[in-house]
Amino acid sequence: MSEAPFDTTDDAAASRARQAANPDPAVGGVAVDRLRSIIDRVERLEEERKALASDIKDIFSEAKSAGFDVAVLKQILRLRKKEPAEIEEQETLLDIYRRALGM
Amino acid sequence: MSEAPFDTTDDAAASRARQAANPDPAVGGVAVDRLRSIIDRVERLEEERKALASDIKDIFSEAKSAGFDVAVLKQILRLRKKEPAEIEEQETLLDIYRRALGM
């Protein structure tokens, strides 16, 4: 089952200082500082993620203005991602099956 | 309104005029450098996005080890994104429906 959420990693020095006085300020059995830290960090990272998404959107917008077809640009990007992955595929078996099916 | 990088209209003349002064070499009517720049920038940003997603995953992993319920943490994050009024609204409706269904 679940363990008590004690700090096991090296958080900030301030956190250790707090812990000297209070090992783990708990509310309802929950390590509040730890919880707050988790939520804060995730929210921070998600914000950065969102900002990057916005940047990407801007580039596509600019591309569209420049006369490019955004859908095709996205296809290009997909292609460039997929191709290395496809190298490792079990193409041999796939071919055998396709032949068997007359595909 | 976007135009294909193919100049099939009167803009063709303007395009040729631009090209005379514009060092961006064109292949098949496409501004190659511009295209390459778009693709490169998007790929760079997507890489950063992926890295952030990985960081977030790590935090949840750490949270789980510390005894937190990750599903509930995600619920918390979802709640914090919504307006308090929105939360109230949805919860009220949910209650009404539940009551109507005898749940």
Added chain:
Amino acid sequence: MSEAPFDTTDDAAASRARQAANPDPAVGGVAVDRLRSIIDRVERLEEERKALASDIKDIFSEAKSAGFDVAVLKQILRLRKKEPAEIEEQETLLDIYRRALGM
């Protein structure tokens, strides 16, 4: 999992009384019968969906026992789904862009 198809509380009597005069008895402003019908129908359909998923799983299980590689079978199915869709793709523009990028 037991469910009470009918009101088991005192509301039942009031509900029946309302029904005599009102074609769609409302609780908290909600058309109860309509709501119940929606939920029931969706749940019924989802059950059928689940049963079909189970049937599919059984076939794959049988196929595996017969010596087929299930992952490759799934690839085959994906291929057969995708190919018709790819016909309509803007392959011309894609080719142009790819050429411009030296892909």
Added chain:
Amino acid sequence: MSEAPFDTTDDAAASRARQAANPDPAVGGVAVDRLRSIIDRVERLEEERKALASDIKDIFSEAKSAGFDVAVLKQILRLRKKEPAEIEEQETLLDIYRRALGM
């Protein structure tokens, strides 16, 4: 053994005749009839699944027109899938976390 282009039409009689002489004609070591049967059956079931999904979509559409909040309807359906104990558990934890965060 050369590759046999299989009939895609209804040729059950011929198929049975072949099987009398050969329990399962193989191409490249693969039991062709068996393979074809697997693929066909899965595709048939997936088609039915798709039809059901479409029916469900229609119901939600109808519900929306009738003034219901579709997002909340889906919440209701999700709730009804979970064990009551599970619901209670999650809601309790959610409350604890919210309180710990002062939400």
Added chain:
DNA sequence: CAAGAATTATGAACCC
């Protein structure tokens, strides 16, 4: 602003 497509997140299935 609603409908539809594309992206993202959740949940299920599979393998180790």
Added chain:
DNA sequence: GGGTTCATAATTCTTG
């Protein structure tokens, strides 16, 4: 049974 990959569900964004 725990982690990883894949399919489905939900959200977001774009377009008519």
